[in-house]
Amino acid sequence: MVTTADPDPLLLEMSGIEKSFPGVLALRDVSLSLRRGEVLALMGENGAGKSTLIKTLGGAHQPDAGQIAIDGSPVELSSPTASIEAGIGVIYQEFNLIPALSAWENIFLGRERTGFFVARGAERAKALEMFERLGVNIPIDLPCGDLSIAQQQLVEIAKVLSQDVRILVMDEPSAALTPQEVDKLFTIIRDLKDQGIGIIYISHRLDEVFEIADSITVLRDGQYVGGSPSDAMTRRQLIEMMVGRSIENEFPKQPAEIGNVRLAVTELSRGQLVQDVSFDVHAGEVLGLTGLVGAGRTELVRLIFGADERDGGQVSLDGKPLKLRSPREAIRAGICLLTEDRKSQGLVLGRSVRENFGLPNLSRFSRFGLLRQRQERSFFARYVDSLSIRIPHQEQLAQHLSGGNQQKVVLAKWLQQNAEVLIFDEPTRGVDVGAKHEIYQLMNRLAADGKAIIMISSELPEVLGMSDRILVMHEGRVTGEITDVASATQQQIMELAIS
Numbered sequence: 469m470v471t472t473a474d475p476d477p478l479l480l481e482m483s484g485i486e487k488s489f490p491g492v493l494a495l496r497d498v499s500l501s502l503r504r505g506e507v508l509a510l511m512g513e514n515g516a517g518k519s520t521l522i523k524t525l526g527g528a529h530q531p532d533a534g535q536i537a538i539d540g541s542p543v544e545l546s547s548p549t550a551s552i553e554a555g556i557g558v559i560y561q562e563f564n565l566i567p568a569l570s571a572w573e574n575i576f577l578g579r580e581r582t583g584f585f586v587a588r589g590a591e592r593a594k595a596l597e598m599f600e601r602l603g604v605n606i607p608i609d610l611p612c613g614d615l616s617i618a619q620q621q622l623v624e625i626a627k628v629l630s631q632d633v634r635i636l637v638m639d640e641p642s643a644a645l646t647p648q649e650v651d652k653l654f655t656i657i658r659d660l661k662d663q664g665i666g667i668i669y670i671s672h673r674l675d676e677v678f679e680i681a682d683s684i685t686v687l688r689d690g691q692y693v694g695g696s697p698s699d700a701m702t703r704r705q706l707i708e709m710m711v712g713r714s715i716e717n718e719f720p721k722q723p724a725e726i727g728n729v730r731l732a733v734t735e736l737s738r739g740q741l742v743q744d745v746s747f748d749v750h751a752g753e754v755l756g757l758t759g760l761v762g763a764g765r766t767e768l769v770r771l772i773f774g775a776d777e778r779d780g781g782q783v784s785l786d787g788k789p790l791k792l793r794s795p796r797e798a799i800r801a802g803i804c805l806l807t808e809d810r811k812s813q814g815l816v817l818g819r820s821v822r823e824n825f826g827l828p829n830l831s832r833f834s835r836f837g838l839l840r841q842r843q844e845r846s847f848f849a850r851y852v853d854s855l856s857i858r859i860p861h862q863e864q865l866a867q868h869l870s871g872g873n874q875q876k877v878v879l880a881k882w883l884q885q886n887a888e889v890l891i892f893d894e895p896t897r898g899v900d901v902g903a904k905h906e907i908y909q910l911m912n913r914l915a916a917d918g919k920a921i922i923m924i925s926s927e928l929p930e931v932l933g934m935s936d937r938i939l940v941m942h943e944g945r946v947t948g949e950i951t952d953v954a955s956a957t958q959q960q961i962m963e964l965a966i967s
């Protein structure tokens with residue numbers, strides 16, 4: 469069939485897409501259409517099939533059934549190269565950067581194949597220009613492996629933006645970014661939109677979706693469950709469509725009884741990164757720690773956790789000074805850190821989810837293989853249930869889980885350590901609204917048990933919604949403390965974060 473009659477065909481039309489993996493039906497008869505200059509938000513719970521759908525668009529997966537048409541003509545996206553040639557640019561949820569190469573080398577990697585020879589100097593200059601356009605400052609000559617997660621994400625974005633795309637797909641590009649960086653990203657998206665580029669945007673942050681999207685498409689359990697222009701849908705309707713139930717209160721903070729000081733940090737320092745930081749966390753307290761990317765929040769908690777060496781300062785637990793020289797010692801002393809970089813510090817992708825869950829707990833489970841497996845299994849089953857981790861079975865390899873479900877496995881792994889002080893670095897990043905709610909309730913329970921909790925978060929509604937007290941950091945120092953959280957505003961935090 470030749471479609472020449474339609475004067476303004478859709479930019480992209482996907483219809484009847486199906487895809488299954490062993491034991492998982494990931495997509496069932498999914499259709500989606502995109503017009504020029506449209507921003508379509510693709511929404512759904514963790515494991516709903518969003519990434520799988522866009523991987524068929526990027527030529528990374530071949531659908532088992534269904535058609536894809538661009539400008540009304542069917543296309544065969546048999547490989548990533550075919551997809552790029554069709555004008556599709558995809559920013560994947562997992563980064564594909566080569567750690568040993570610099571930012572600019574990563575951006576132009578594999579580009580020679582297009583037949584152009586661009587001198588290295590010119591490439592570097594072009595990369596600099598890209599980052600300038602993005603309004604960010606990236607050390608572009610450093611190996612990407614040395615960049616922070618946020619910086620790596622920005623490199624991924626620059627990499628795709630430097631291609632000539634007509635359809636741009638972004639799978640959770642904002643998960644690692646702060647509100648300021650997201651603003652810059654949105655300026656670029658609006659610019660691309662004006663050029664007639666169609667954009668598919670995936671995010672678990674609902675505020676963003678209502679700000680940037682023209683239309684919303686929702687998947688649940690691999691199926692299309694609904695869609696509409698974004699101004700015709702309320703936040704509540706969207707949540708209900710995604711999780712299949714209504715959530716009354718997105719931040720179910722329960723006031724716990726605040727007890728004695730448990731963790732005391734005095735004059736902790738490490739070079740420029742952390743300068744003379746002192747604070748306490750009490751039993752039953754959730755201390756929110758916020759600030760811009762690079763403010764030193766992660767560096768600070770790594771010092772507390774014994775992951776880096778400090779220049780000076782003291783950490784005490786329940787009045788006893790600790791001498792922690794490694795994370796292992798910190799865990800033994802009762803301090804846990806859920807890192808922000810789940811991929812490299814949290815999970816062994818080639819192992820099963822059960823094994824990943826058991827890894828830090830070798831001493832807890834019996835030494836005899838089979839018995840240990842059985843114990844691990846039943847412990848893990850509880851978390852699979854309470855955090856609704858979506859897996860066909862516990863032996864599934866971690867690499868086959870959706871991004872949000874990987875995150876939940878890491879969370880489960882640390883939660884059952886029975887720690888006294890829990891440090892969560894961006895605990896709900898990439899997690900769907902339903903599961904966020906579960907994580908918040910879990911934090912409530914831990915606080916009610918008298919644990920001390922530090923929650924690093926860049927999502928201000930979350931910081932305001934779940935903290936008993938808030939510390940704001942800027943350039944390695946604590947620049948503000950908010951004790952009356954109930955009457956605090958995002959504006960107030962932002963001012964402290966840049967002062």
Ligand SMILES: Nc1ncnc2c1ncn2[C@@H]1O[C@H](COP(=O)(O)OP(=O)(O)OP(=O)(O)O)[C@@H](O)[C@H]1O
Nearest residue numbers: 489494514515516517518519520868869870871872
């Ligand atoms: N290569 C694979 N092998 C086996 N199962 C897979 C594979 N890729 C995805 N899946 C499964 O397909 C389903 C859909 O996963 P997908 O990654 O598309 O979810 P998602 O909507 O992107 O979720 P998230 O919000 O957590 O990123 C999940 O159950 C996932 O475990």
Ligand SMILES: [Mg+2]
Nearest residue numbers: 519561870871
């Ligand atoms: Mg995904």
